[in-house]
Amino acid sequence: MNSYRSLNSIKDAIKAKKTTCLGLTKYYLENIEELRTLNAFVEVFKEEAIARAKIIDNKIAEGKAGKLAGMVIGIKDNICYKNHKVGAASKMLDGFESLYNATVVERLLAEDAIIIGRLNCDEFAMGSANENSYYGPTKNPIDESKVSGGSSGGAATAVAANLCLAALGSDTGGSIRQPASFCGTVGLKPTYARVSRFGLIAFASSFDQIGPITNTVEDAATILEVIAGQDDYDSTISTRKVEQYTKLLDDKKPKRIAYFPECFESDGLDSEVKSAILKQIQTLKSKGHIVERVSFPYLDYLVPTYYVLTTAEASSNLARFDGVHYGYRSKKADNPETTYLKTRTEGFGKEVQRRIMLGTFVLSAGYHDAYYTKAQKMRRLIQDKTKEILNEFDFILTPTTPHTAFELGLEVKNPVAMYLEDIFTVLANLSGNPAISLPLTEHSNGMPFGTQLMAKPFYESELLAFSHNLMNSL
Numbered sequence: 026m027n028s029y030r031s032l033n034s035i036k037d038a039i040k041a042k043k044t045t046c047l048g049l050t051k052y053y054l055e056n057i058e059e060l061r062t063l064n065a066f067v068e069v070f071k072e073e074a075i076a077r078a079k080i081i082d083n084k085i086a087e088g089k090a091g092k093l094a095g096m097v098i099g100i101k102d103n104i105c106y107k108n109h110k111v112g113a114a115s116k117m118l119d120g121f122e123s124l125y126n127a128t129v130v131e132r133l134l135a136e137d138a139i140i141i142g143r144l145n146c147d148e149f150a151m152g153s154a155n156e157n158s159y160y161g162p163t164k165n166p167i168d169e170s171k172v173s174g175g176s177s178g179g180a181a182t183a184v185a186a187n188l189c190l191a192a193l194g195s196d197t198g199g200s201i202r203q204p205a206s207f208c209g210t211v212g213l214k215p216t217y218a219r220v221s222r223f224g225l226i227a228f229a230s231s232f233d234q235i236g237p238i239t240n241t242v243e244d245a246a247t248i249l250e251v252i253a254g255q256d257d258y259d260s261t262i263s264t265r266k267v268e269q270y271t272k273l274l275d276d277k278k279p280k281r282i283a284y285f286p287e288c289f290e291s292d293g294l295d296s297e298v299k300s301a302i303l304k305q306i307q308t309l310k311s312k313g314h315i316v317e318r319v320s321f322p323y324l325d326y327l328v329p330t331y332y333v334l335t336t337a338e339a340s341s342n343l344a345r346f347d348g349v350h351y352g353y354r355s356k357k358a359d360n361p362e363t364t365y366l367k368t369r370t371e372g373f374g375k376e377v378q379r380r381i382m383l384g385t386f387v388l389s390a391g392y393h394d395a396y397y398t399k400a401q402k403m404r405r406l407i408q409d410k411t412k413e414i415l416n417e418f419d420f421i422l423t424p425t426t427p428h429t430a431f432e433l434g435l436e437v438k439n440p441v442a443m444y445l446e447d448i449f450t451v452l453a454n455l456s457g458n459p460a461i462s463l464p465l466t467e468h469s470n471g472m473p474f475g476t477q478l479m480a481k482p483f484y485e486s487e488l489l490a491f492s493h494n495l496m497n498s499l
């Protein structure tokens with residue numbers, strides 16, 4: 026049973042009567058129970074998933090099932106599911122129940138996916154190791170002494186450990202791709218505005234995107250097809266038509282690929298990661314693709330620009346957690362001021378507090394121009410340069426992460442080291458481009474790491490087709 030690593034293999038097995046949605050759901054539930062120590066799920070919707078599996082089995086029998094029938098999926102704990110708890114892994118929202126469905130959830134349900142539970146993550150999606158969760162860290166399924174990555178650590182671990190077939194995560198600066206790299210799964214961050222964020226608990230609104238974590242590129246394409254596209258509830262969404270990504274996976278034309286020499290000179294890049302990616306570049310050339318060095322002069326500015334802008338946006342987005350509107354309220358609060366002060370002091374974890382303070386500082390009257398405005402100008406330069414490169418090339422190729430998953434506890438006390446984990450992933454969020462992490466390599470230390478590809482905005486079909494090709498050939 027555990028050989029089903031893609032929706033197509035599941036659909037074939039269902040057709041051949043080798044399995045059922047009910048059988049699959051029970052299988053995943055047993056796995057979740059057995060691998061509790063991974064701490065991937067914050068909550069499992071056991072009874073409900075079983076009941077839904079029975080309904081979908083009936084629909085399959087009647088020939089009325091949706092596109093995702095057979096897919097058992099987990100959702101990150103910052104995506105709203107009506108009448109279910111959602112907490113962004115924060116004490117601030119512990120026990121909070123959503124009154125409505127995120128658009129992505131509506132669309133998954135409409136196509137008969139089975140949502141099996143909510144997945145652990147860093148508090149309010151802030152982190153690179155899943156160690157900032159109120160519910161404790163998610164462990165890496167390949168080596169439990171290591172981090173799963175973050176912030177969608179629960180999502181990547183659950184997919185890698187076969188606790189569900191696929192998961193939805195969110196990516197503000199790498200939170201889908203980085204844990205995917207650390208756990209050996211596929212992670213796709215779609216173009217900014219491709220997928221509705223209605224019902225996603227906001228971190229940094231000009232960066233946030235929802236996307237899939239899967240075993241195969243094909244499953245990522247299937248999920249994107251379902252969740253992408255216009256939505257009346259999200260004013261930032263694009264009205265562009267959603268392509269049939271799964272039907273376009275066969276493109277085998279030679280491509281033009283850029284890589285940044287600066288990436289390979291960056292401090293902290295593991296020598297084996299470096300040599301593996303350089304080797305992949307050689308292989309791509311030998312297969313007829315044009316792969317060229319292109320200087321990217323802003324590499325050192327990416328992480329600072331990202332952290333100034335995202336903390337500014339977070340300080341504003343998280344102002345709504347005031348002890349009155351949602352979730353937690355301090356028991357020591359006795360007037361409006363202490364309600365606000367004590368609730369936020371007790372309800373937010375250290376990293377979230379650090380970011381709110383940093384964001385408030387960079388937006389404050391005396392420093393706004395020196396930090397926030399400057400970072401916005403830098404973002405424009407980064408966007409323009411990325412656009413210029415992708416006018417000439419189809420893809421930009423980099424490692425997803427500078428190294429493989431590190432030991433639990435190693436970086437949690439060193440925020441700057443943690444921020445530097447994001448060096449290769451934040452570019453796609455600063456520029457809004459789609460990017461994917463592919464599990465193409467295993468390090469001699471036994472851990473996987475990802476290759477990242479970035480494409481032009483709304484070129485997901487090319488990105489997915491090339492990735493599909495690469496996964497099957499390298």
Ligand code: GLN
Pocket residue numbers: 150151152153175176195196197198199200201228335447
């Ligand atoms: N690691 C990054 C951060 O801490 C990215 C988080 C994310 O993409 N949600 O901000």
